[in-house]
Amino acid sequence: MTDDPRLTPLAASLPPSVPFVGPEELERRRGAPFRARLGANESTFGPSxxxxxxxxxxxxxxxxxxxxxxxxxxxxxxxxxxxxxxxxxxxxxxxxxxxxxxxxxxxxxxxxxxxxxxxxxxxxxxxxxxxxxxxxxxxxxxxxxxxxxxxxxxxxxxxxxxxxxxxxxxxxxxxxxxxxxxxxxxxxxxxxxxxxxxxxxxxxxxxxxxxxxxxxxxxxxxxxxxxxxxxxxxxxxxxxxxxxxxxxxxxxxxxxxxxxxxxxxxxxDRDWLASVVAQVAAARARISDIAAGSGLSALPSATNFVAVDCGGDGTLSRAVLDELATRGVFVRMPGVAPLDRCIRISCGRPEDLDVLEEVFPASLAAARNR
Amino acid sequence: MTDDPRLTPLAASLPPSVPFVGPEELERRRGAPFRARLGANESTFGPSxxxxxxxxxxxxxxxxxxxxxxxxxxxxxxxxxxxxxxxxxxxxxxxxxxxxxxxxxxxxxxxxxxxxxxxxxxxxxxxxxxxxxxxxxxxxxxxxxxxxxxxxxxxxxxxxxxxxxxxxxxxxxxxxxxxxxxxxxxxxxxxxxxxxxxxxxxxxxxxxxxxxxxxxxxxxxxxxxxxxxxxxxxxxxxxxxxxxxxxxxxxxxxxxxxxxxxxxxxxxDRDWLASVVAQVAAARARISDIAAGSGLSALPSATNFVAVDCGGDGTLSRAVLDELATRGVFVRMPGVAPLDRCIRISCGRPEDLDVLEEVFPASLAAARNR
Known part of the structure; x- marks a missing residue:
């Protein structure tokens, strides 16, 4: 209804786009739940x-x-x-x-x-x-x-x-x-x-x-x-x-x-917060290790996610992201170059990162072979 | 900061008023919780x-x-x-x-x-x-x-x-x-x-x-x-x-x-809904009875509240509302004449309406004597 005359000129001019497609919507499109939800910088450690x-x-x-x-x-x-x-x-x-x-x-x-x-x-x-x-x-x-x-x-x-x-x-x-x-x-x-x-x-x-x-x-x-x-x-x-x-x-x-x-x-609950912050720090180190295991480098991070440099351009990163999703891991990536040489992986629990570690090498290889 | 030059002209022109003062804020002002919360057309029967x-x-x-x-x-x-x-x-x-x-x-x-x-x-x-x-x-x-x-x-x-x-x-x-x-x-x-x-x-x-x-x-x-x-x-x-x-x-x-x-x-949960609707109908009848007990009439209602005609103008209704609040009962009233001859009482549980019944006659009398 871009042509609905009742909308304000501004509203009529806005694109129908959305800032992010949510993980549940992605799961519905792929027909299966993700094994690891590491794309929205949520805290898989849960609330206090x-x-x-x-x-x-x-x-x-x-x-x-x-x-x-x-x-x-x-x-x-x-x-x-x-x-x-x-x-x-x-x-x-x-x-x-x-x-x-x-x-x-x-x-x-x-x-x-x-x-x-x-x-x-x-x-x-x-x-x-x-x-x-x-x-x-x-x-x-x-x-x-x-x-x-x-x-x-x-x-x-x-x-x-x-x-x-x-x-x-x-x-x-x-x-x-x-x-x-x-x-x-x-x-x-x-x-x-x-x-x-x-x-x-x-x-x-x-x-x-x-x-x-x-x-x-x-x-x-x-x-x-x-x-x-x-x-x-x-x-x-x-x-x-x-x-x-x-x-x-x-x-x-x-x-x-x-x-x-x-x-x-x-x-x-300051104790819970401190515990989450410590677990996030450990997860950052492990994500960096997982990246290094595939010959990639992770950027230093002061957050609950890590940008991993996939060593190519945005097309390669997009392919890695897609291959990870195919294997059940939800991550996201920056939207513009040169940031988009990276994918952005949220800090998850050990069991989440086990899944990441399991599928990362094959996802990267498949992305490179596209 | 009506004079903050960063605000849009529209934002700068808006009044600082709020549509409703919430019951918690009213409780803080009076220094005590309400005994019966019957002003916001909430369902005191609770969720399913x-x-x-x-x-x-x-x-x-x-x-x-x-x-x-x-x-x-x-x-x-x-x-x-x-x-x-x-x-x-x-x-x-x-x-x-x-x-x-x-x-x-x-x-x-x-x-x-x-x-x-x-x-x-x-x-x-x-x-x-x-x-x-x-x-x-x-x-x-x-x-x-x-x-x-x-x-x-x-x-x-x-x-x-x-x-x-x-x-x-x-x-x-x-x-x-x-x-x-x-x-x-x-x-x-x-x-x-x-x-x-x-x-x-x-x-x-x-x-x-x-x-x-x-x-x-x-x-x-x-x-x-x-x-x-x-x-x-x-x-x-x-x-x-x-x-x-x-x-x-x-x-x-x-x-x-x-x-x-x-x-x-x-x-x-259709059963819960039906039960709430039945209890609301009973509460409407009881609020009408409580009003009648003080010589007032209640308007017919197809909602979970009842407008009770206090028999005067908005000043009287406001006084009744204030006297009810003083006695621990939170209700609201319409904002314009002639609707504001009424107060609006939400349909509560029997124990809520017990409180209303207890304090209503004295509240009305005090309001009339102001």
Whole structure:
């Protein structure tokens, strides 16, 4: 219905595409479940048992709408980071928060800057509100803060996106580099610092919290280290007036009760988090070993995934990805060159990586013989 | 930050208000929990035990993102209504679906028609996307289809909203009247038929499913009869091209896994649904009796709430509502005259209505003595 005259001109102009095809949809297409689900940077280690228990309890109270202010969770997050709750907004995952932020800032042809190959869902939101997306290339498999700042000055961008640690390459910058990026931005620009993978990063990669800084909004999620991707809980930390502005457009009763309860319990279970982070570190090393066993190299990673350089171009990587899928392993890959010489493998449990180890050499060989 | 120059002109112009203050927030303000939660038309009877079990199971799989197409739930809904799945979209509650639909259709000053006193969250979305809202009054405590159609022709509205059965009065029209409204709309208008309360309505109020009709999109929810308000699951049934258009703007991974699993189990538990509907009918009668015991009359209702005429104006109703809250009973009331001569009481369990019965006479007396 691109020709439905009732759609706005913007809506009519949008492509019917989707940012990602989900693993269940891929499973339906291939007619069998995956043996190892290592494509969406989910935490196969699962959520904290305390979070599972809290969610099960919340299920029987599911007849109640969730607390519209996520008061208890928001307060706990604020305490955890040592900031006032006025600087914290809980929302339906970083995806949901990015959509709201773009809606607040972006209208017809508003310039926005990101890196070519960075998070597609952010780009989807920018397109969805009519913004003009400008990209700069990665540099040595890192997002390039200097180029992002220069492009922002050049285009007069209102929003600048960076993820640190980075998705899809797993690379990272130190806190001083991120702080310098904020300093280098012209007035009127807002830096989105996506820290979805912060829990896996070395401490020196994470800037101290300065939530009153009007130039930066940071985003965190319970989808990665906390293992709650299917509960849709993320949060933003930023200047109080900007945080308050979300109240003008958000779905006030949009949070689920199990999500609120699960995230609160997960936040409090520091032992589980530490255990997951340790298991992820071990999995990173093993994925690197599996790659080396086939003569490939893995990039250093500060996340719960590893970019493995397949040694060719995007066509080869795509073939490796397809051959892995044929053998029951779901992984993904970056969308642009030269990042797409890599495939991106999420850190799974030993049993998940056993499957990867089993099928990787044959998948690579088959891809090379195509 | 209304003066934040980074906000779009539209975002900067929006009021900081919220459609509803949630009961938890009201409890925090009063410093004590409510004894009876009868204000948000939640189902205090709870979700099906099978849904609770399904949600608890889904919690431990919460590390996985939800299926981006809600395939199984969507297929089950399609089977349930005897329509093709291409006519069905699952989303984050009717609130979320209304927001997306408004985004698809409404831009600067797009005319939209609804009834004065109808669903505030719909109006919030229309304002949030810059639409021009036109209202017609209720007529004898019913939404007025003829006036809605006339106002649509007069304003050239793209969207027309009606709820059947109606919120906040609980009244309803028969299917033929709703069908006649669709017929009476000019080309280029889309009727939103909000059937959140359909499960409680007499069968003759519900039009047959004609999902290919390009003039109508219907919305249903698991928040009311199915007792899953805190899981955020609703769905739309409409023409396939319009349903497909949502894919351009929705959060593809926005559904929670417990929500998907809980809704699927709830849909299949017809016995639980029938039991809830029967208990709601009994509760309606009892609320009517409680009102009569204080010399007040209750309006007929085809929903899980009852509008009780307090016999005065909005000031009296507001006082009754406040006095009830002081005594631990949470209820709500319509926002405009003359509907606001009533308070709106949700159908609770016998123990909830025991509390209502206990405090109602004193609350009314105190309100009259203010």
């Amino acid at each position: 048992p305390r979070a599972v228990e809290a969610m099960a309890r919340a299920a029987s109270e599911g007849w109640k709408y969730g607390d519209s202010t996520s008061h208890d969770l928001r307060a706990a997050i604020a305490r955890h980071h040592g900031v006032d709750a006025a600087h914290v907004l809980v929302g339906e995952g970083i995806d949901g928060l990015l959509g709201l932020l773009v809606r607040l800032v972006v209208t017809h042809e508003t310039p926005v800057v990101t890196s070519a190959g960075a998070y597609p869902t952010f780009n989807y939101h920018v397109a969805g509100f009519g913004g003009a997306l400008h990209t700069v290339p990665f540099r040595n498999d890192h997002e390039d803060p200097e180029a992002l700042a220069a492009k922002t000055r050049e285009t007069g961008a209102r929003l600048v996106y960076i993820s640190n640690p980075d998705n899809p390459m797993g690379s990272w910058h130190d806190a001083a580099t991120i702080a310098a990026l904020a300093e280098a931005l012209p007035e009127g620009a807002l830096l989105i610092l996506d820290e979805a993978y912060a829990d896996f990063a070395p401490p020196e990669a994470i800037p101290p919290m300065t939530p009153e800084d009007p130039r930066v909004i940071r985003m965190r999620t319970f989808s990665k280290a906390h293992g709650l991707a299917g509960l849709r809980v993320g949060y933003a930390i930023g200047p109080a007036p900007l945080i308050a502005a979300f109240d003008r457009v958000r779905n006030h009763f949009g949070m689920t009760r199990p999500g609120q309860a699960g995230a609160l319990a997960a936040l409090e | 035990p099978r849904a609770v079990e399904a949600m608890a199971r889904a919690a431990s799989e919460g590390w996985k993102y939800g299926d981006s197409t809600s395939h199984d739930l969507r297929a089950a809904i399609a089977r349930h209504h005897g329509v093709d799945a291409a006519h069905v979209l699952v989303g984050e509650g009717i609130d979320g679906l209304l927001g997306l639909l408004v985004r698809l259709v409404v831009t600067h000053e797009t005319p939209v028609v609804t009834s004065a006193g109808a669903y505030p969250t719909f109006n919030y979305h229309v304002a949030g996307f810059g639409g021009a809202l036109h209202t017609v009054p209720f007529r004898n405590d019913h939404e007025d289809p003829e006036a809605l159609a006339a106002k649509t022709r007069e304003t050239g509205a793209r969207l027309v909203y009606i709820s059947n059965p109606d919120n906040p009065m609980g009244s309803w029209h028969d299917a033929a009247t709703i069908a006649a409204l669709a017929e009476a709309l000019p080309e280029g208008a889309l009727l939103i038929l909000d059937e959140a309360y359909a499960d409680f309505a007499p069968p003759e109020a519900i039009p047959p499913m004609t999902p290919e009709d390009p003039r109508v999109i219907r919305m249903r929810t698991f928040s009311k009869a199915h007792g899953l308000a805190g899981l955020r699951v609703g769905y739309a049934i409409g023409p396939a091209p319009l349903i497909a258009a949502f894919d351009r703007v929705r959060n593809h991974f926005g559904m929670t896994r417990p929500g998907q699993a809980g809704a699927l189990a709830a849909l299949e």
